[in-house]
Amino acid sequence: MAWKRSSSFSTFRLLRYIAIGASVGIGGAAMYYVGANQGFTISSKLTPVAGKPLGVRIENIVACSVVALSTVVVIGVGTQRIFGASPVERLRDAIPPSLREAMRQIEGALKPILDSVADTRHPLLLNLAAVARLQEELTVAHPTGLSICQNRDVVADALHWMRFASCAYGFAVCKALGLTGDFSMQTVRKGAMAQTTNITQVQEIADKLWIVKHTNLRDRQDVLMYSNAIFNHVHSPCFYIALDHNMRAVVLSVRGSMSVGDTLTDLVCESTAFLSGEAHAGIAAGANNxxxxxxxTLVDVLTRFSDEEYKLVVTGHSLGAGTAILLTMLLLDDPIFVTCQVECWAFAPPPVFTPLEKISPRCHRAIKCFVYRNDLVPRLSLFSVRRLCLQVKAADSMPLKAITRLMLAYGTCDQEKRERADFMVLFRQLKHRCGVAAPPFATPGQIYWMLDSDGRFYTTTSREFRSVLLKADMLLSHLPSSYECGLQKTFHLLHRMANRTLLICSSL
Structure with a gap:
């Protein structure tokens, strides 16, 4: 009797569940059996029992493996005979084309990086520690060419729009970051219990109430468009649109990385044609989406408030900031928005565009970017990661004894001047030999850098962020809460300085 192919999805799903159940059951039985024969029983919380000889245990492991493998083979062959496709092919076909393309691009981008450090002779962490030590010696605490910014209005506006950027992560994340203060689920309960018992709708109400509270909106109805999905698609960042009547602005806030889809968008770091230059492929796709x-919605709202001359503000943090920058460039290039005042306030943005010479003066004025201390993300690009790999190879190639290498990594080496010179020579040799093919993406617009712990605020250029610097606070500095705290500190510092100046002038 010939096998008849079936197109019934329910039958395939049933068979898939049987396969998963059989695999899990056999795997669990094998773990229990092998664990018991190794001298422990899993069911009794790893209570020691008498172990069998090593040869017997190996035979048992092999037997269990054969049974499990045979089950998988039988199920796989049966599925292929029935449906004309193997489970692997079914899984491959189930993956959306956009995800397959993203994974292909990520593999192509990361393979040269991984290959470049695969043949190092010393542990990667030790090499990274040596690079961090040498970076510390070669970099100065206050790079030259920076000018202190004392514009309180810029800082006040940045803090205001940063709150919109933080709210894109949702109430739960902001609560975990310590941003919510006295705003709690009791507040949400009062606004949600009378309306719905659906958990998704309750989450949306909580997020909208938090947006109103944190950004000082008038009402929850001012949040016009909202999305904060945990499992969003690749190249499709979550965002919301709100009306800020106090600032006479329509606000579009893009969420930063918070899901697998967002992470894949980050990692698709190849370049693609974008307007008059090239941009980060994953983030450019996200901006277009x-x-x-x-x-x-933007056209409708801006038309409705055209007589009151509402401006359009695009903001975001991290991936959201990079998306906001490219989205602003698209808006300024769109004839429909040519008469509208468009501003971009980007916090912790990754480098996304090249070359900067192709950016128009209007676009440069519209984009304001903010970097807090040693935040890693504004320095993170394919170019900078490959450069870091070259530095790791240079550190790995240094002809040092093991103890000298450890002393250099921990900052106690007496020969650090000579070793630093050797490092720079080797680094230049590796750079010329390996080359860096990736385009050096940069950050468009005006860049403000909160560099000091006392709240000092500097203006700088994207050239300051061409290399990855390994610092202790490079991850902590990236958090939205760190940016809000840094901006608040800067604003209070400038406020005290202004009051002191007024007192001095009045006493003269």
Missing amino acids: VLAQARE
């Missing part, structure tokens, strides 16, 4: 989803 956000504009496609938000365009109709």
Whole structure:
């Protein structure tokens, strides 16, 4: 009797569940059996029992493996005979094309990086520690060419729009970061219990109430468009649109990385043609998708408030900041928004565009970027990661004894001047030999750098962020809470300085 192919999805799903159940059951039985024969029983919380000889245990492991493998083979062959496709092919076909393409691009981008450090002779962490030590010696605490910014209005506006950027992560994340203060689930309960018992709708109400509270909006109805999905698609960042009547602005806030889809968007770091230059492929795709989803709402709201001359503010943090920058460039290039005042306030943005010479003066004025202390993300690009790999190879190639290498990594080496010179020579040799093919993405617009712990605020250029610097606070500095705290500290410092100046002038 010939096998008849079935197109019934329910039958395939049933068979898939049987396969998963059989695999898990056999695997669990094998773990229990092998564990018991190794001298422990899993069911009794790793209570010691008498172990069998090593040869017997190996035979048992092999037997269990054969049974499990045979089950998988039988199920796989049966599935292929029934449906004309293997489980692997079914899984491959189930993956969306956008995800397959993203994974292909990520593999192509990361393979040269991984290959470049695969043949190092010493542990990677030790090499990274040596690079961090040498970076500390070669970099100065206050790079030259920076000018102190004392514009309180810029800082006040940055703090205001940063709160919109933080809210894109949702109430739960902001609560975990310590941003919510006295705003709690009791507040949400009062606003949600009378309306719905659906958990998704309760989450949306909580997020909207938090946006109103943190950004000082008038009402929850001012949040016009909202998305904060945990499992969003690749190249499709979550965002919301709100009306800020106090600032006479329509605000589009893009969420930073918080899901697998967001992470894949980050990692698709190849370049693609974008307007008059090239941009980060994953973030550029995200910016185009956000504009496609938000365009109709933006046009409608801006038309409704055209007589009051409401401006359009695009903001975001991390991946959201990079998306906001490219989205602003698209908006300024769109004839529909040519008469609208568009501003971009980007916090912790990754480098996303090249070359900067192709950016128009209007676009440069519209984009304001903010970097807090030693935040890693504004320095993170394919170019900078490959450069870091070259530094790791240079550190690995240094002809040092083991104890000298450890002393250099921990900052106690007496020969650090000579070793530093050797490092720079080797680094230049590796750079010329390996080359860095990736385009050096940069951050468009005006860049403000909160560099000091006392709240000092500097203006700088994207050239300051061409290399990855290994610092102790490079991850902590990236948090939205760190940016809000840094901006508050800067604002209070400038406020005290202004009051002191007024007192001095009045006493003269």
